Amino acid sequence: MEPSTLTAHGSLAVLLILPAYLAILTQAACAPYPVPIRLGNVSLSNGQVARGLELAVGEPEQNFAFIPQSGQNGTLLYGTNGVCTLRGSDKWSKNGCTSFRGGSYDSLASKTSKTTSHGATPEDDGWPVINPVVDTMKLNSNLTLDNLAMGIALSDWDTQGYYAMMGLGLGSNSTILRVLKESGKIASRTWSLFWGRGFGMSSQLDGHLIYGGYDRAKVSGKRYTQPLTPNIAQCKSQLVVTVTDLIMNFDNGTDVSIFPSKSSAISTCINPTLPVMMRMPLDPYFYNFLDYTDNTIENMTRSLGYHYWNMKYLLNQKPYDGALTITLSSGLKIRVDRDNLVLPHVLLDEQTGEMLVNATEKDLLIDSMQDVNKNDMAQLGWQFLSAAYLQVNHDTSEFSLWQANPTWSQDIVALDSGNNDLTDFCSSQSIEGNKTVNGGGDVGGSGEGSGNDSSASTSSPGLSRGAISGIAVGGAAVVALIIGAVVWFLKRKKSRAPSIPSPGMGQNTSWLPGPPGQDLPPKTPPTCELDNGDTPTFRRYEMAG
Known part of the structure; x- marks a missing residue:
């Protein structure tokens, strides 16, 4: 065969193989779309609302409000008993207990x-005794976990009003993070959290939890990343920062530091479960705060409401009307505005389960440690995450913080195992609708589940199931094309017929996958109109229409 003919055949083989090869590379580089979960007001079975992560359990669906538990790994439910013992179990009606939990x-x-067996749920220190159960959990409109092992609390957690609600574990061995990563639904064991604006604030704004990524629209300024700090008894979240200044x-226009000296620093734990902005030592920090506002600790009491054990102003005291800037050793400065720091007193009615806002009483969302x-x-605590945005990557054992940008806009990106942003999403995430993933629950102690997908996938880190499928299909196509090219070449050689130019081949490369269109749908925030007067005035808290 003439060299020119051989070259032509080789070029044709390359043209045949190249499109399939490019398809493989494109599919392998794509990322699964992150899994966003709305954080806001959730309608409960008693007709009232609670604020938390909106998740549905069971069939038919039962809607609940969960609080993120960054130091735990499992999922904690409260059953029909509710085990409400705060301030005496005789004070709680069924409706009141339902809202509380x-x-x-x-x-x-x-x-x-x-x-299921007890071995199906992780051992979470500090959680109450549980009855293990397996059920479905709907994370959002696109993804449901089938056969997920959870625990129903059989007793109170003995944490008073600090940790009142159902809990969703986000620790380094989180069941849900593991299932989502191993099934290829997220590219890394990453989660991010923004609390939004909740009860008692002048306006409402949904927050979110996002598995496998974060929302770039909700962050502002530089990203500050540092390692997780394990084995700290009083910080199970491992989110340890150093506060180097607190400025009122x-x-x-006056700015005043409440730190006794520039060399002072406070080792601080970020705990998204706590209903506070900050727990700080009374001496000297909160003493200084009170001095600059012409107040004393004797003139303040404690809140026993929604913002449990925060400081509460007496009726004759003027609340602080400024902001607080928190400076971290990383250089990040988080400004906490007044409406994130001083809020109307919010109280849960133990009989009706209603959230009541008392506009004439004010809570200062600081817990004085004394x-x-x-x-x-x-x-x-969680109120800090109204002003700051948090992202945790358990694959790299790091976490990141930004100043938050409170907005209804969203720009969700994925994160890989190296903590790199990924914006090219796999097509399957936007066209398949709601998918079911096996949650890996040990049903009846037998280890058999009823999910549609296996949670024990051995997919490579950072590759989705769609990417692996694309590689397999593309690889098979390449092999088939090579075989076809070889057979065609041999036949041409045998026949020794003159070369016939092959027809041109076109490849449409205009398609680009896009994210699903029904993630975190914007909702009109309800306006919280506050009464002003000498006599305490209560109002019902209603869901946004």
């Missing part, structure tokens, strides 16, 4: 509820 799970009403920003708690580790 974020819902009331009825396993008998769920057609998909099954028994008065309305008249007496037996004076040596505790300082903490930043």
